[in-house]
Amino acid sequence: MTGDAMFRADLIVTNAKVLTMDAGCPRAEAVAIRGGRVQAVGTAGGIAALAGPDTRVIDAGGRTVLPGFVESHLHLVLGGAELTQLQLGGLHGPENLKAAFAGYAAANPDAPLLMAQGAEYGILDHPVTRADLDAVIADRPLAMMAPDHHTVWANTAALEAAGLLHGAAMPHGHEVVMGEDGLATGELREFEAFGPVLALGGEAHLQLGIATGGEPDPWPDAAQREADKQKIAAGLAHCAAHGITSMVNMDGNRYTLTLLSEMEAEGRLTARVKVPFHFKPHMELSELDRAEAMARDFASDMVCSGFVKMFMDGVIDSRTACMLNDYPGRPGHRAEPLFAPDRFQQICTEIDRRGLQIAVHAIGDGAVRVTIDGYEAAALANGLRDARHRIEHIELIDRADVPRLGALGITASVQPPHPPGVMDFPMEPTMSVGFAPERRRDAYLWKTLKDHGAPVAFASDWPVTDVSVMRGLQAAMTRQPYDARCADERLGLMESLHAYTAGGAWAAHWEGLTGRLAPGLAGDLVMIDGDVEAIAPEDLGSTGIALTMCGGRVTYQGFGP
Numbered sequence: 407m408t409g410d411a412m413f414r415a416d417l418i419v420t421n422a423k424v425l426t427m428d429a430g431c432p433r434a435e436a437v438a439i440r441g442g443r444v445q446a447v448g449t450a451g452g453i454a455a456l457a458g459p460d461t462r463v464i465d466a467g468g469r470t471v472l473p474g475f476v477e478s479h480l481h482l483v484l485g486g487a488e489l490t491q492l493q494l495g496g497l498h499g500p501e502n503l504k505a506a507f508a509g510y511a512a513a514n515p516d517a518p519l520l521m522a523q524g525a526e527y528g529i530l531d532h533p534v535t536r537a538d539l540d541a542v543i544a545d546r547p548l549a550m551m552a553p554d555h556h557t558v559w560a561n562t563a564a565l566e567a568a569g570l571l572h573g574a575a576m577p578h579g580h581e582v583v584m585g586e587d588g589l590a591t592g593e594l595r596e597f598e599a600f601g602p603v604l605a606l607g608g609e610a611h612l613q614l615g616i617a618t619g620g621e622p623d624p625w626p627d628a629a630q631r632e633a634d635k636q637k638i639a640a641g642l643a644h645c646a647a648h649g650i651t652s653m654v655n656m657d658g659n660r661y662t663l664t665l666l667s668e669m670e671a672e673g674r675l676t677a678r679v680k681v682p683f684h685f686k687p688h689m690e691l692s693e694l695d696r697a698e699a700m701a702r703d704f705a706s707d708m709v710c711s712g713f714v715k716m717f718m719d720g721v722i723d724s725r726t727a728c729m730l731n732d733y734p735g736r737p738g739h740r741a742e743p744l745f746a747p748d749r750f751q752q753i754c755t756e757i758d759r760r761g762l763q764i765a766v767h768a769i770g771d772g773a774v775r776v777t778i779d780g781y782e783a784a785a786l787a788n789g790l791r792d793a794r795h796r797i798e799h800i801e802l803i804d805r806a807d808v809p810r811l812g813a814l815g816i817t818a819s820v821q822p823p824h825p826p827g828v829m830d831f832p833m834e835p836t837m838s839v840g841f842a843p844e845r846r847r848d849a850y851l852w853k854t855l856k857d858h859g860a861p862v863a864f865a866s867d868w869p870v871t872d873v874s875v876m877r878g879l880q881a882a883m884t885r886q887p888y889d890a891r892c893a894d895e896r897l898g899l900m901e902s903l904h905a906y907t908a909g910g911a912w913a914a915h916w917e918g919l920t921g922r923l924a925p926g927l928a929g930d931l932v933m934i935d936g937d938v939e940a941i942a943p944e945d946l947g948s949t950g951i952a953l954t955m956c957g958g959r960v961t962y963q964g965f966g967p
Contacts, residue, residue: 414456415439419437422436422437427907435450440456442929443925443928447925469936472931472938473907474954475648476653476907476920477910479819480645481655489640491522492520494523496830500541504542507542523553524553525550534592536590545563547561547606553871556596556723558594560600573589581599615658621661647954652921654910663703670709676959680710680712685715691753694714697711713764715766716766727802728769758793764796765795768798769802774800793815799867820864821864823867829871829881847893850895853895862901864882864905908922934952
């Protein structure tokens with residue numbers, strides 16, 4: 407190799423509208439990649455000088471090029487597994503439900519569980535019961551999951567097979583709903599309650615990270631691990647087609663990290679993945695030794711840990727989100743936080759003391775306050791550091807708590823597809839169940855939080871909603887206030903793109919690796935099939951991805967040779 411050849415680019419993307427998300431050079435025309443890293447960003451002419459005889463040159467044709475999208479909150483393994491299950495999104499009525507399951511059952515005659523995803527809370531005109539599902543299929547176990555993944559409805563055969571028909575003792579916040587006849591109604595709330603039903607499908611070991619925080623026992627053999635890796639590969643391919651190059655996986659355990667590391671070694675990992683340790687209310691603080699071990703043992707540019715995930719509450723539709731005020735029409739019902747506030751403060755203080763990051767699912771304003779209080783206690787005990795603790799979702803927040811996020815450096819990890827009415831989630835029953843008219847002004851306050859100093863990261867929570875970043879961007883840019891009392895909570899286009907790139911990278915402690923197109927950072931980029939600044943907001947969701955690249959490797963190409 408000649409001295410000159412040593413500096414030639416491996417790949418050049420040129421004739422592009424490059425939005426680098428790097429303040430030092432915010433716009434460019436071309437990007438050069440060498441050795442998996444950004445070699446240079448600049449004009450088409452300047453970057454052309456780096457081309458050699460073996461350099462691959464991609465003409466963007468005026469398309470927008472951005473840093474690869476950072477998906478700040480998803481469930482990769484579960485999403486990959488669900489791609490082959492029955493999808494019920496947008497379906498309503500008993501006849502449509504019966505027809506959908508009939509076709510799925512015929513196509514899967516040997517499936518031990520007929521599992522469906524995306525069943526809206528209003529899929530029938532009344533609360534779903536096992537009798538409703540028995541009328542669909544009675545002689546095989548059948549179940550369907552709500553879009554939020556916090557409620558499952560099962561038929562009698564599934565309840566019997568899972569040992570739940572006569573009820574079961576559950577941890578606080580998890581419930582097998584019982585009927586007046588002394589039998590389960592078919593509604594199962596939260597992971598511990600519906601876990602036995604999901605286990606009928608043979609994937610219980612994939613649910614452990616989010617359900618119990620535990621590990622498979624016995625440890626899966628090579629054949630099982632390969633089957634699981636194929637599910638992950640399907641999820642990765644799905645994400646790559648939407649421009650995603652980095653993701654914060656909000657469930658998982660050491661087994662998840664092991665699978666991902668094996669895939670990295672096999673050359674099959676097409677995105678960077680961060681995996682948490684799940685801390686559950688029943689755990690002792692000594693369990694955090696496992697979290698530290700995961701952070702120590704998995705620390706590559708592609709697979710890492712280093713954070714602890716907790717659930718503070720459930721969701722609005724099942725009235726398990728913890729509120730500061732009574733639910734509309736339910737005097738006295740606010741739901742309880744899953745962690746007692748004093749104990750949560752002790753847990754946060756210990757996690758923070760160990761130098762780990764914390765991410766907490768908190769949807770109701772009561773849960774959000776308890777979470778902030780926990781982070782504040784940790785800062786008082788240990789000193790305020792660059793921890794970047796984060797709150798996931800923040801669907802409702804009391805105004806007094808808004809400035810506390812910025813003051814404490816807490817990241818608002820929020821999901822543009824989630825507000826009812828903006829994308830796939832209907833307005834009802836969520837708005838009637840959870841938001842009294844006078845509280846709608848306090849719902850989904852992304853701009854208000856950012857204006858008060860909170861860092862913002864955007865995500866989808868796939869498979870809770872569509873992983874498509876472009877659809878999420880459309881939702882972010884077209885959302886309208888619920889009524890005259892509500893402010894416009896949209897961020898601008900560049901702010902929204904930042905929340906899907908550099909903002910997400912910063913929130914994951916990845917700003918020295920990815921999230922911007924700057925020399926020395928990872929060669930992670932996405933090419934939009936158009937000029938994102940010229941596309942009407944209502945057309946963003948139908949705009950495709952032309953190219954995805956992670957570490958200089960093309961992981962998806964939707965155009966040209």
